[in-house]
Amino acid sequence: MRGENKRSVIVGIFVFLGIAILVAGVLTLGGQQKKFVKAIHLKAVFDDIGGLQTGNNIWFSGVKIGTVRKINFYGDSQVEIEMNVEKSVAEFIRKDSKATISSDGLIGNKIIVIYGGTTLAPPVEDGDRLEAVMPLDTDKMMETLQENNKxxxxxxxxxxxxxxxxxxxxxxxxxxxxxxxxxxxxxxxxxxxxxxxxxxxxxxxxxxxxxxxxxxxxxxxxxxxxDTTMVTDLKATLESFRSSANNTEALTAKLNEISAKLDDPNNSLGLLLNDPEFAQTLKRTLENTDSATYNLNRGLEALEYTWPFRKGFKRKAKAEEEGN
Structure with missing residues (x-):
């Protein structure tokens, strides 16, 4: 009897430990999946979720705030993500916040990251849809890197x-x-x-x-x-130069007119300057006049010694000496 009771106690202890372990596991898993906290439902529509699965985590400002609740096809070829987000952090997420898909580490599981938002927008409410931003495609990045390597x-x-x-x-x-x-x-x-x-x-x-x-x-x-005064004086000087230039031009025209008249053989000066025969005649006349003047002077000198005029010249010479 005692052996059976002892065996029953041991079995009961193991059963209790199993149940405790099961409850602890359920609570732990539920805590990680945010199953036992009050939550609101948010949505976002992506063109490509890149392997995101139900139960993947949702992060906001580096803090885990929920999990992916459901994945549905939307529209023609898009995917709608339903998210469970802790109600206690909903007041910090604004309606103009954005959602994108990232990775938990370099090659870790896919996660959704909520970021941005301004204080001008009100907090999100249950059923709100956030703006989805497509993440960088790692496959395209690898193709680009491969092309860059080539x-x-x-x-x-x-x-x-x-x-x-x-x-x-x-x-x-x-x-x-x-x-x-x-x-x-x-x-x-x-x-x-x-x-x-x-x-x-x-x-x-x-x-x-x-x-x-x-x-x-x-x-x-x-x-x-x-100096504005000097500028005025310079202008007056330039005007004087301009007037002088005009006068010089008029004088030049007059001189040209006189020169033309001098070159014309129909007037006296033109005839005197341009007719060689008249010049020769004038030259001979001047030579004859000079010769006549010379002969007249010789005659007057000889007249002094002729007897009718000798006394008169003597009286003139005496008067000149007395005057000196």
């Missing part, structure tokens, strides 16, 4: 070929890198460019100094640029 290999091969040609002295750059004469010439060109740059800087400095002197108060350029 491009990188091609670039590496091209660089290897290019460096080989440079090392062999092919092309202009290779010749410059391997030919010492070309390198010296290139260095000389760079030195000349450097000197030209220095000279240009010096010229700019001199121009700056020159412009500062021109802009200094009291200089002619500054007075011309700032």
């Amino acid at each position: 491009n990188l290999v091609d670039i590496t091969n091209d660089l290897k070929l290019l460096t080989g040609k440079l090392a062999n002295g092919e092309g202009i750059v290779g010749a410059v890198m391997t030919d010492s004469v070309l390198a010296d010439n290139f260095r000389s060109i760079l030195n000349n460019l450097n000197r030209a740059s220095i000279n240009s800087n010096k010229m700019l400095t001199d121009l700056t100094k020159f412009s500062s002197k021109l802009n200094a108060e009291g200089s002619l350029f500054n007075d011309l640029a700032t």
Whole structure:
């Protein structure tokens, strides 16, 4: 009898432990799945859920707040996700928040991440639908990376070929890198460019100094640029020059007219200047007049010694001496 009672007690203990373990497991699993907390239902529609399953977690600001309740097809080819979200955190999720699909780690299970939202929008309510944002497609990312790797290999091969040609002295750059004469010439060109740059800087400095002197108060350029009185005087001077130019032009026209008249043989001066026969006649007349004048002077000198005029000349000479 005692043995049977002992056996019954041991069996009862094991049964109790089994039931306790089962209840603990149920409670633990229910706690992880948020089965025993008050929740609201939110929805989001995605074009592709990328392997998301019922029971996957929902995160908000790095905190697990619920699980995927149900997955339904929606529309033509979209998928609607129903989510159980703890009611206690609903006040922090706004109606303009967004939902996207991510991964729990690099290769972990799919999760839904709720993010964003502004305080201008009210908190979500049961049955609200959040805006869905499609995540980056990892398959497309891998295809892009693979394509980039191929491009990188091609670039590496091209660089290897290019460096080989440079090392062999092919092309202009290779010749410059391997030919010492070309390198010296290139260095000389760079030195000349450097000197030209220095000279240009010096010229700019001199121009700056020159412009500062021109802009200094009291200089002619500054007075011309700032003194309105001088500008008026300059305008008056230019007007005077213009008037003088007009007068000179008129005088030139008159001189041209006079010159034309002098060249005309139909008037006296034109005849005198342009007729060679008249010039020869005038020249002979002047020569004859000079000869007659000379002979007259000789005659007057001889007249002094003739007896009828001798006394008169003597009295004139005596009067001149007394006057002196």
